[in-house]
Amino acid sequence: MGTSLLKQPLITSLRGSRELPDLLINPEVIKIGEAHKKTSAQVLLRWIIQRGISTIPKSTNPERLKQNLNIFDFKLSDEEMKTLASLNAGIRVCDFAFFKGMEKHPEFPFKNMHCQ
Ligand SMILES: NC(=O)c1ccc[n+]([C@@H]2O[C@H](COP(=O)([O-])OP(=O)(O)OC[C@H]3O[C@@H](n4cnc5c(N)ncnc54)[C@H](OP(=O)(O)O)[C@@H]3O)[C@@H](O)[C@H]2O)c1
Numbered sequence: 480m481g482t483s484l485l486k487q488p489l490i491t492s493l494r495g496s497r498e499l500p501d502l503l504i505n506p507e508v509i510k511i512g513e514a515h516k517k518t519s520a521q522v523l524l525r526w527i528i529q530r531g532i533s534t535i536p537k538s539t540n541p542e543r544l545k546q547n548l549n550i551f552d553f554k555l556s557d558e559e560m561k562t563l564a565s566l567n568a569g570i571r572v573c574d575f576a577f578f579k580g581m582e583k584h585p586e587f588p589f590k591n592m593h594c595q
């Protein structure tokens with residue numbers, strides 16, 4: 480599974496373009512990174528794997544490829560994990576809206592998300 484966390488804030492979906500918050504420049508994420516001497520990308524990837532979720536960050540840049548692998552030598556504290564969780568804006572990047580009418584299915588799981 481991909482992360483969709485590291486992408487540029489402008490995501491082009493089948494239903495057009497939309498602005499998303501850029502977590503790489505979020506002050507809270509930067510602050511946590513400074514505390515661990517890690518980049519925002521490393522903090523965000525660590526946040527994913529520390530919750531037991533697999534992530535496949537994609538990069539065409541050799542330095543960033545190395546950086547993305549170098550996330551197993553630090554641990555986010557419980558407080559830092561809570562801070563990162565509090566950044567949840569209820570936005571789902573991939574809401575499957577390209578399947579027309581899917582949101583009307585009784586088991587559509589993203590009813591409370593800001594799917595645009
Ligand atoms: N997201 C999905 O739903 C999904 C579904 C199926 C398959 N996949 C696959 O999963 C992989 C990941 O895709 P994704 O969509 O989730 O994208 P992603 O890995 O979250 O983001 C990739 C983008 O982030 C940049 N990036 C990577 N490392 C960075 C770093 N350390 N600092 C700053 N920017 C960084 C890359 O630019 P540079 O190349 O310039 O570094 C690239 O523009 C891809 O192979 C994709 O085909 C994703």
